[in-house]
Amino acid sequence: MNPSCDDADDWSWWPAPAKLNLFLHITGRRADGYHQLQTVFRLLDWGDRIGLRLRQDGLIRRHGASLPGVAEADDLAVRAAVALKKAAKSDQGVDIVVEKHVPAGGGFGGGSSDAATVLVALNRLWRTGLDPDALAALGLQLGADVPVFVRGHNAWAEGIGEQLTPIDLPPAWYVIADPGVHVPTPALFADPDLTRDSPMAKIEDFVSGYLSGNAFEPVLRRREPAVEAVLAALSNIGTARLTGSGSGCFVEFPSQQAAQAGRAGLSKELRAWVVAGVGRSPLLDALERN
Known part of the structure; x- marks a missing residue:
């Protein structure tokens, strides 16, 4: 859902690309209960779109049609903005619109990519100055798939999916x-x-x-x-x-x-x-x- 034309110029729009796992093997289980895996992440030129509009009152608000069954406070895009605001000790706020195209629960990484796009784009818009390593670490707190979207390259992944090695893949x-x-x-x-x-x-x-x-x-x-x-x-x-x-x-x-x-x-x-x-x-x- 797009904002109204009256305030369209106040919004910036950012892609949140989906991904595929070209293979996925589980190799064991850690002492904390998390499973260890190996996979290859392939990024796609298709996904959601995130609209961001800066606020001066410090509030973080989601706009547009609500995601079915997801409260605003639980929305990964909102949680990403909250996490960045806290980590950067920022007093700024933002309005967020998530324009959904990626099916929920499909394994295409839609929610994780939404969170990564909010982290990366707001880091620029708020001028918080966090580097990719810091943003990826913040993203990992939100989900194991978030770091690959923060870094923005196809990757061989291990651990719980956060240990990333860039990999060149042929056009497909x-x-x-x-x-x-x-x-x-x-x-x-x-x-x-x-x-x-x-x-x-x-x-x-x-x-x-x-x-x-x-x-x-x-x-x-x-x-x-x-x-x-x-x-x-x-x-x-x-x-x-x-x-x-x-x-x-x-x-x-x-x-x-x-x-x-x-x-x-x-x-x-x-x-x-x-x-x-x-x-x-x-x-x-x-x-x-x-």
Whole structure:
């Protein structure tokens, strides 16, 4: 939802790109209960859009249509602004609009990317001067996926997803699909059928094509018929995969033309999009323009 035309000039707009996990293995569990994983994050030229308008009264407010089931104080975008304000000891405020395009619960990182965009953009607008390391550390307090969006590059990830090594990925296009179901991540991690002891791998294993699969895929296939149905449909146009711990699915293609042809081979009723993979986040490009 956009602000009214009367105050449009007061707002700045920032991209919050989605991501894919090109593979995801769980390699163990830490003493604090968090699972250790290995994955590759691929950023997309598609996602949400964040509107920010500075306030002089120090308040942080969310505007526009509320996210279903998410209170303002629990919204990751709002929490990110609060965290930055506290860390920077700022007396400034902001109005926030989250223009949603990324399906919730799909594993595309929408909420995490929203939070990262607020951190990065407000750091510029408030002139708080925090460096990327500090912003990534703040983001990690909000969610394990937030740091990769703060840093803005495709990455090999380890730990709980916060240990990032930049990785070059070839150009690619994707057909992504949303089955429309949301299984809470804690329930998936607790599932007895989840494989939690995959052997540790190296970046070279991914580059060589040795690594594939998503530890959550067999669990979601069993639990959610809609996920099984979408993966089966996508298998007719290529190698269907699951992203993250959500229900979102995708197929990779070498070109936009091939991806569009793949989408054309699917039912029009399926919620699916053709999107491009990128090597650098659109958020970093927006920073250079502002």
